[in-house]
Amino acid sequence: MNIIPEKNYLTYPKGLKSWLFTLDHKRIGLMYLFAIMFFFLVGGIFALMIRLELFSPGKDIVSADTYNQLFTLHGAIMIFLFIIPSIPASLGNLILPLMLGAKDVAFPRLNLASWYIYVFGAMFAVYSMIAGAADTGWTFYTPYSIETNTAVISLTTGAFILGFSSIFTGLNFLVTIHKLRAPGMTWFKMPLFVWGLYATSIIQVVATPVLGITLLLLILERVAGIGIFNPALGGDPVLFQHFFWFYSHPAVYIMILPGMAIISELISVHSHKKIFGYKVIAYSSLAIAFISFLVWGHHMFVSGQSELAGMIFSFLTFFVGVPSGIKVFNWVATLYKGAVRFTTPMLYTFAFLILFSIGGLTGIFLGALSVDVHLHDTYFVVAHFHYTMMGGTVIAFFAGLHHWWPKIWGRMYNERIAKITAVLVFIGFNLTFIPQFIMGAHGMPRRYYDYLPQFQGMHELSTYGAYLLGFAFTIMAVYLIHSIFKGKPAGNNPWGGLTLEWQTTSPPDPHNFHEVPVWTHGPYDYDKIKVTPDLEKELETA
Amino acid sequence: MSKKDHQEHVIPLMVYLAVGAALLVLTVITVAVSYVNLGPFNLVVAIGIATFKAMLVALFFMHLLYDNKLFMAVFLSGLMFLGVFIILTMFDTMKRDMIYDEVAKPINPKAVIYQESAPPTDQTGGQQ
Amino acid sequence: MDVATDRPAYLAEHFTDAEQQKESAKLGMWVFLLTEILLFGGLFCAYAIYRAWYPDMFYNAHKHLDVVLGAVNTVVLILSSVTVALAIHAIQHNKRKQSIIFLTVTLLFAATFLVIKYFEYSHKIHLGMLPGKFYTYTGIEGTNPHIFFTIYFTMTGLHGLHVLAGMIVIGWVLIRTIKGHFNSEYYTPVENAGLYWHLVDMIWIYLFPLLYLVG
Numbered sequence: 001m002n003i004i005p006e007k008n009y010l011t012y013p014k015g016l017k018s019w020l021f022t023l024d025h026k027r028i029g030l031m032y033l034f035a036i037m038f039f040f041l042v043g044g045i046f047a048l049m050i051r052l053e054l055f056s057p058g059k060d061i062v063s064a065d066t067y068n069q070l071f072t073l074h075g076a077i078m079i080f081l082f083i084i085p086s087i088p089a090s091l092g093n094l095i096l097p098l099m100l101g102a103k104d105v106a107f108p109r110l111n112l113a114s115w116y117i118y119v120f121g122a123m124f125a126v127y128s129m130i131a132g133a134a135d136t137g138w139t140f141y142t143p144y145s146i147e148t149n150t151a152v153i154s155l156t157t158g159a160f161i162l163g164f165s166s167i168f169t170g171l172n173f174l175v176t177i178h179k180l181r182a183p184g185m186t187w188f189k190m191p192l193f194v195w196g197l198y199a200t201s202i203i204q205v206v207a208t209p210v211l212g213i214t215l216l217l218l219i220l221e222r223v224a225g226i227g228i229f230n231p232a233l234g235g236d237p238v239l240f241q242h243f244f245w246f247y248s249h250p251a252v253y254i255m256i257l258p259g260m261a262i263i264s265e266l267i268s269v270h271s272h273k274k275i276f277g278y279k280v281i282a283y284s285s286l287a288i289a290f291i292s293f294l295v296w297g298h299h300m301f302v303s304g305q306s307e308l309a310g311m312i313f314s315f316l317t318f319f320v321g322v323p324s325g326i327k328v329f330n331w332v333a334t335l336y337k338g339a340v341r342f343t344t345p346m347l348y349t350f351a352f353l354i355l356f357s358i359g360g361l362t363g364i365f366l367g368a369l370s371v372d373v374h375l376h377d378t379y380f381v382v383a384h385f386h387y388t389m390m391g392g393t394v395i396a397f398f399a400g401l402h403h404w405w406p407k408i409w410g411r412m413y414n415e416r417i418a419k420i421t422a423v424l425v426f427i428g429f430n431l432t433f434i435p436q437f438i439m440g441a442h443g444m445p446r447r448y449y450d451y452l453p454q455f456q457g458m459h460e461l462s463t464y465g466a467y468l469l470g471f472a473f474t475i476m477a478v479y480l481i482h483s484i485f486k487g488k489p490a491g492n493n494p495w496g497g498l499t500l501e502w503q504t505t506s507p508p509d510p511h512n513f514h515e516v517p518v519w520t521h522g523p524y525d526y527d528k529i530k531v532t533p534d535l536e537k538e539l540e541t542a
Numbered sequence: 543m544s545k546k547d548h549q550e551h552v553i554p555l556m557v558y559l560a561v562g563a564a565l566l567v568l569t570v571i572t573v574a575v576s577y578v579n580l581g582p583f584n585l586v587v588a589i590g591i592a593t594f595k596a597m598l599v600a601l602f603f604m605h606l607l608y609d610n611k612l613f614m615a616v617f618l619s620g621l622m623f624l625g626v627f628i629i630l631t632m633f634d635t636m637k638r639d640m641i642y643d644e645v646a647k648p649i650n651p652k653a654v655i656y657q658e659s660a661p662p663t664d665q666t667g668g669q670q
Numbered sequence: 671m672d673v674a675t676d677r678p679a680y681l682a683e684h685f686t687d688a689e690q691q692k693e694s695a696k697l698g699m700w701v702f703l704l705t706e707i708l709l710f711g712g713l714f715c716a717y718a719i720y721r722a723w724y725p726d727m728f729y730n731a732h733k734h735l736d737v738v739l740g741a742v743n744t745v746v747l748i749l750s751s752v753t754v755a756l757a758i759h760a761i762q763h764n765k766r767k768q769s770i771i772f773l774t775v776t777l778l779f780a781a782t783f784l785v786i787k788y789f790e791y792s793h794k795i796h797l798g799m800l801p802g803k804f805y806t807y808t809g810i811e812g813t814n815p816h817i818f819f820t821i822y823f824t825m826t827g828l829h830g831l832h833v834l835a836g837m838i839v840i841g842w843v844l845i846r847t848i849k850g851h852f853n854s855e856y857y858t859p860v861e862n863a864g865l866y867w868h869l870v871d872m873i874w875i876y877l878f879p880l881l882y883l884v885g
């Protein structure tokens with residue numbers, strides 16, 4: 001019978017103060033997890049309101065202006081407050097030092113500071129909702145963002161502050177990975193989750209400062225009329241788009257690389273087979289991080305940038321598909337002849353493989369200059385974006401959450417309900433966004449309040465899908481929270497993983513390990529080592 | 543995990559003073575040169591001297607020459623990404639007026655849109 | 671958790687030895703400097719683009735900046751870089767008094783820089799050479815001269831803020847040196863403050879010729 005250790009990071013030390021001033025990466029990760037889930041809920045509610053409004057043409061529940069604010073807030077919250085910090089700051093903080101065999105991240109105080117900065121930035125974003133929410137879209141394009149009377153400044157200030165939180169997390173992880181690996185853990189013996197977070201951190205520290213200066217200039221533009229992005233003052237609004245996308249294209253890899261990192265981890269553990277092409281997956285993460293800085297102009301094909309730039313960016317964009325494709329092939333090859341277990345994390349992993357492939361392949365359409373001219377600013381883009389970001393990152397996040405949940409809390413959720421929910425999520429997701437691909441290809445523009453009656457059927461389907469998704473996430477919240485209190489003790493190694501986080505107790509000791517672990521084997525040496533997952537041992541004894 | 547490879551390098555005092563003197567001399571040179579009209583080469587010389595000065599600061603004052611080479615890699619990668627940012631952006635801003643002749647030519651002159659008295663096509667060509 | 675007895679007080683619990691802690695702190699600082707480079711990078715990019723668009727206007731406008739004051743400030747910052755390097759050198763040799771003196775001199779140089787900058791700014795503001803819509807000066811020929819001053823004020827302004835931040839950091843290190851927290855065994859914060867200060871100097875090394883000399 002599995003037991004939960006009496007003294008673990010959740011129970012010791014006690015008291016609210018011990019949480020608010022904690023330097024323990026696991027507690028900070030957990031605080032991040034609660035914060036981002038809260039904003040996932042808020043952003044999700046906005047999404048459901050948008051879908052309800054779009055159920056039929058014309059006005060359904062809100063005015064056109066409110067609608068503009070809704071999609072702006074949905075985008076800004078989901079991106080800056082949920083997806084970007086989601087995997088690195090929550091699961092990364094919780095698991096990364098454990099995987100490395102370290103006692104903590106390199107700079108624990110900076111880590112706590114990044115959480116408080118996150119909360120501080122979030123307060124600005126929340127304040128902007130009260131103070132007349134921005135209606136610019138999450139991209140804040142000039143000159144409209146200079147002219148509109150809505151609360152652009154507080155929302156951009158929020159995003160500016162959140163950038164620091166993101167930089168500090170990235171900086172911390174980079175140093176931790178370089179300097180705090182367990183004895184014996186060379187670069188190519190690190191788990192692939194660590195590799196993914198390493199590549200993510202590089203993008204975070206390189207790209208985020210440019211977002212900082214961009215938003216700072218935009219704020220100055222609004223406050224002091226400095227003219228740099230304002231065509232009325234001789235400035236160039238397209239320059240704003242360059243600045244913005246120099247960050248925001250790499251930022252989509254801040255979002256997806258950790259998702260890919262989780263999938264690389266899970267696909268090996270849940271099929272008990274050595275990962276296929278370890279080095280190639282590791283290198284492809286770095287390649288993605290690098291190439292992601294060369295392609296931002298594919299968001300600007302119809303902005304008025306030069307044809308030469310358009311062609312260069314389109315050409316370069318195709319390169320980014322190569323390492324992503326390499327990863328997908330390696331994941332599928334890992335499954336071949338593996339002892340695949342259809343656990344909840346694995347179901348989400350399968351969902352990821354399908355949805356991310358669709359998202360990635362439609363990205364090639366949009367990266368092609370001539371095709372994009374037609375698809376630009378249609379629902380095709382919206383669907384593509386959601387297939388990669390939600391079908392990719394969010395699904396991978398839930399895969400990881402279900403994978404490490406028993407490690408975080410020491411308890412198991414109800415697997416049967418969880419599996420049914422996973423299927424519901426998959427169906428709901430596709431029902432929401434496949435119609436959007438079709439509408440987009442037929443020319444339905446994005447961000448429109450009203451639309452032609454011919455699109456109504458598709459919009460209805462999409463709305464049904466969105467509510468199915470909302471329903472599925474509600475069930476997930478219920479069974480996960482239930483499991484915290486009533487779940488069966490999961491054991492130290494419920495899935496039979498070989499990485500270091502499974503060698504400590506569940507939940508882990510406040511100091512992670514009782515003695516410094518020594519890393520003697522590879523992270524996926526299932527060909528050499530035989531492990532039986534604790535959950536399966538349970539079944540055998542029962 | 544950390545390797546005790548090299549003990550802390552203590553750089554001789556003279557190095558700091560010499561580098562400081564060199565930086566001051568270079569400042570004088572760069573100001574002097576700016577009063578000579580070299581056309582576009584004024585900019586090249588100014589950036590060249592500034593880069594040399596920055597190199598001195600990085601290598602000696604910031605110990606890049608002696609420290610872990612990883613720090614050098616971090617520093618240089620920053621400059622590289624900055625270069626990417628500026629150069630790729632300028633591929634747009636410097637070439638905005640570039641329009642290909644071919645764009646204005648119909649691919650298929652027999653196509654319906656070019657028949658009868660179709661309205662004159664947009665002479666800006668492919669400008670979106 | 672068994673506590674090893676030979677651990678010095680400055681060594682945080684999650685590091686195995688002082689070397690690991692030092693290397694981590696310095697790597698962290700360098701990564702932070704990388705973010706600073708990219709933060710200023712946006713402004714350098716804007717400079718490059720607008721200068722390429724309006725070379726004549728930039729040439730005319732830059733003549734209205736005071737080369738002498740700019741050059742003096744360059745010298746001041748270079749000297750401050752030397753003194754901060756000497757402060758680190760002193761603490762490496764356990765010469766705490768010397769280190770305190772050099773850090774104080776660095777602070778004074780930094781303050782001098784800001785004072786000179788203040789006079790330059792007030793002169794510009796007085797003449798109406800202001801960024802964007804506040805630009806009222808009429809003596810500069812060329813397209814959009816206010817854009818030059820937008821770039822001048824944002825670049826030097828952001829740099830000035832970094833000088834201010836650097837003074838706070840050096841002041842904090844100075845206080846800790848006075849309190850005797852540092853010696854030849856442990857002086858990483860002094861070194862990191864120095865790294866930051868050198869970067870601030872390095873950015874000015876570029877700003878001075880680009881704005882004052884060639885426009």
Ligand SMILES: [Cu+2]
Nearest residue numbers: 249296298299
């Ligand atoms: Cu992109």
